[in-house]
Amino acid sequence: MIMPFEYLDHTADVCLRGTGETVEEAFCEAARALFNLMIDLEQIAPKRSQRVSLFAERLELLLVEWLSELLVQKDLTDLFLSRFHVDIRQGKDGFHLEGEGWGEPLDPPRHRVKLEVKGVTYSGLHVAHKGKIWIAQCVVDI
Amino acid sequence: MSEEFTLKRISQSEWLLEKSGEMRVPGRIFADIQTIEQLQTDVAEKKEWNALRQVRDVACLPGIVTAALALPDVHPGYGFPIGGVGAFDLKEGVVVVGGVGFDINCGVRLLATPLHKEDLSDVLSELADDLYRTVPAGLGSEGKLRLTLDEIDQLLREGARYVVKRGYGVEEDLVHIEEEGQIPGADPTVVSRLAKQRQFRQVGTLGSGNHYLEVQTVARIIDPEAAAAYGLEEGQVVISIHTGSRALGHQICQDYLKEMEQASHRYQIPIRSKELVCAPILSDEGKRYLSAVACGSNCAFANRQVIAHLVRSSFARILSLAAEKVRTVYDIGHNNVKVEHHLVDGTTRELLVHRKGSTRAFGPGRKESPPAYRAVGHPTLVGGTMGTASYVMRGTDLGMEKAFGSGIHGAGRALSRRKAAKKYWGEDVKSAMAADGIILRAHSLRGVAEEAPGAYKDVERVVHAATDAGINQPVACLRPLLVIKG
Numbered sequence: 001m002i003m004p005f006e007y008l009d010h011t012a013d014v015c016l017r018g019t020g021e022t023v024e025e026a027f028c029e030a031a032r033a034l035f036n037l038m039i040d041l042e043q044i045a046p047k048r049s050q051r052v053s054l055f056a057e058r059l060e061l062l063l064v065e066w067l068s069e070l071l072v073q074k075d076l077t078d079l080f081l082s083r084f085h086v087d088i089r090q091g092k093d094g095f096h097l098e099g100e101g102w103g104e105p106l107d108p109p110r111h112r113v114k115l116e117v118k119g120v121t122y123s124g125l126h127v128a129h130k131g132k133i134w135i136a137q138c139v140v141d142i
Numbered sequence: 143m144s145e146e147f148t149l150k151r152i153s154q155s156e157w158l159l160e161k162s163g164e165m166r167v168p169g170r171i172f173a174d175i176q177t178i179e180q181l182q183t184d185v186a187e188k189k190e191w192n193a194l195r196q197v198r199d200v201a202c203l204p205g206i207v208t209a210a211l212a213l214p215d216v217h218p219g220y221g222f223p224i225g226g227v228g229a230f231d232l233k234e235g236v237v238v239v240g241g242v243g244f245d246i247n248c249g250v251r252l253l254a255t256p257l258h259k260e261d262l263s264d265v266l267s268e269l270a271d272d273l274y275r276t277v278p279a280g281l282g283s284e285g286k287l288r289l290t291l292d293e294i295d296q297l298l299r300e301g302a303r304y305v306v307k308r309g310y311g312v313e314e315d316l317v318h319i320e321e322e323g324q325i326p327g328a329d330p331t332v333v334s335r336l337a338k339q340r341q342f343r344q345v346g347t348l349g350s351g352n353h354y355l356e357v358q359t360v361a362r363i364i365d366p367e368a369a370a371a372y373g374l375e376e377g378q379v380v381i382s383i384h385t386g387s388r389a390l391g392h393q394i395c396q397d398y399l400k401e402m403e404q405a406s407h408r409y410q411i412p413i414r415s416k417e418l419v420c421a422p423i424l425s426d427e428g429k430r431y432l433s434a435v436a437c438g439s440n441c442a443f444a445n446r447q448v449i450a451h452l453v454r455s456s457f458a459r460i461l462s463l464a465a466e467k468v469r470t471v472y473d474i475g476h477n478n479v480k481v482e483h484h485l486v487d488g489t490t491r492e493l494l495v496h497r498k499g500s501t502r503a504f505g506p507g508r509k510e511s512p513p514a515y516r517a518v519g520h521p522t523l524v525g526g527t528m529g530t531a532s533y534v535m536r537g538t539d540l541g542m543e544k545a546f547g548s549g550i551h552g553a554g555r556a557l558s559r560r561k562a563a564k565k566y567w568g569e570d571v572k573s574a575m576a577a578d579g580i581i582l583r584a585h586s587l588r589g590v591a592e593e594a595p596g597a598y599k600d601v602e603r604v605v606h607a608a609t610d611a612g613i614n615q616p617v618a619c620l621r622p623l624l625v626i627k628g
Contacts, residue, residue: 113281116350119244123220
């Protein structure tokens with residue numbers, strides 16, 4: 001069985017990988033992998049939603065945009081997200097993403113915090129399909 | 143096809159990665175045999191990230207001077223290796239976002255007290271609780287100093303000086319911060335509004351990951367002359383603060399990674415991996431990024447200045463120690479890029495030196511060091527791992543010659559976070575530290591497991607290799623009494 005998301009070995013930081021039957025699913029799982037580094041996902045109830053709208057020339061760059069935008073919104077709104085929905089459309093110049101995430105504001109000690117993620121790198125950046133499975137992965141800085 | 147890297151041993155702790163293929167200069171690695179073997183194992187096992195490849199790729203960048211360097215705490219990063227140093231010619235060279243990283247000017251502040259470790263024995267637990275409450279740390283923590291957008295701009299321009307003006311610390315602190323806590327050329331207009339907004343609640347916060355606050359004792363003096371200049375003596379209580387530029391620095395990096403990705407295409411710079419996106423130093427993009435790094439660096443200096451103030455308030459409450467008795471020994475960053483003068487083949491040249499997980503370590507006589515330290519060279523601060531030792535070191539003449547005056551910054555990770563979390567339990571790490579008489583207060587037990595001392599290389603070995611290579615000299619060994627983690 002394929003894990004919806006997983007972490008690959010990286011000495012200093014963390015390489016996260018989301019997988020799915022569509023590129024959208026893989027993006028959602030990559031986002032879940034991102035937030036799961038900070039708080040266990042089962043502790044985050046999907047009470048409030050957050051929408052994002054993004055554009056990038058290439059799919060790989062869109063993944064960096066997507067994850068880094070979620071980090072930014074987390075700092076601005078204090079919302080930690082655990083459930084996602086993503087639509088990606090290919091346009092003339094690149095790819096458009098409409099995304100929504102559901103979660104709740106940080107509430108320790110009910111939320112047992114883990115680590116802070118500093119940013120999303122271009123290292124290990126990979127968005128592609130292998131057979132029927134889409135992969136969306138990159139290294140995040142801890 | 144497997145990669146091959148031919149390393150030539152120059153001395154016990156110095157290795158040459160010979161120039162081949164597209165390399166413009168060789169690689170030079172200062173490390174012991176165990177570290178070299180680990181790097182070679184990573185290559186043999188075809189790990190996706192290996193530091194030897196990262197050294198080689200840095201050596202291929204335009205304008206690089208003399209050699210791409212790695213210091214004894216080297217391990218794989220992204221772009222540059224951690225423990226990596228690259229100096230570039232100002233006209234021909236490039237500025238690389240991956241040569242600085244997300245946590246711009248992440249670094250260590252060392253404070254010294256007149257107390258002896260015996261003075262703390264009855265109050266150590268109380269002090270730990272007070273520091274844990276006083277210094278905001280961990281995911282989602284918020285600082286007490288709230289700034290407006292205009293005030294953030296002032297902080298980015300003035301660095302530590304700005305928060306001293308606001309009552310956090312004293313003028314005397316500034317003299318003992320690298321570049322007096324204020325890097326010139328910081329123009330807040332090159333930093334996005336988003337970066338500033340992310341920082342609103344994070345001024346004066348420690349963060350998480352490998353960041354920490356430790357109350358330590360000077361366990362051993364190794365270099366009495368330098369220790370006397372720095373005002374350190376055996377048994378003395380000191381405090382180390384390890385943190386960086388928080389969300390503001392992270393967002394600067396994120397913004398400029400994107401800008402440099404486009405710049406690399408625009409200027410047709412041949413880069414071997416997208417982790418090394420860059421721009422010519424003298425290009426508009428290059429200048430803007432350097433100014434943004436100055437802003438991020440100033441933010442980090444200010445952050446450590448605010449935390450130093452909070453630490454002083456704890457010592458005043460618990461030990462009735464006046465704030466002015468807690469002196470700043472030094473404050474130095476280890477994720478930086480700076481314009482510096484270095485002697486290259488007999489000629490003094492102005493170079494842009496990137497240090498990723500490496501400090502500046504200028505030897506004796508440099509004007510950049512505070513006057514009181516100039517004769518011996520400024521201190522460099524080497525963070526240990528929780529429960530083991532940290533070191534105060536200094537630069538050497540040989541280090542100026544061979545390593546652009548650079549120093550090690552810590553033990554360097556040996557295990558990935560995932561492997562460490564599988565191998566260690568946070569509670570067990572805490573108990574083991576307690577058995578050694580070290581108090582730990584942590585916001586995240588998962589973080590404790592990932593930061594377990596066993597996940598790092600032996601700091602003694604790393605210090606020994608830097609000393610043996612002659613690039614840094616140990617001055618004092620510090621041992622933790624209490625540790626606060628995010």
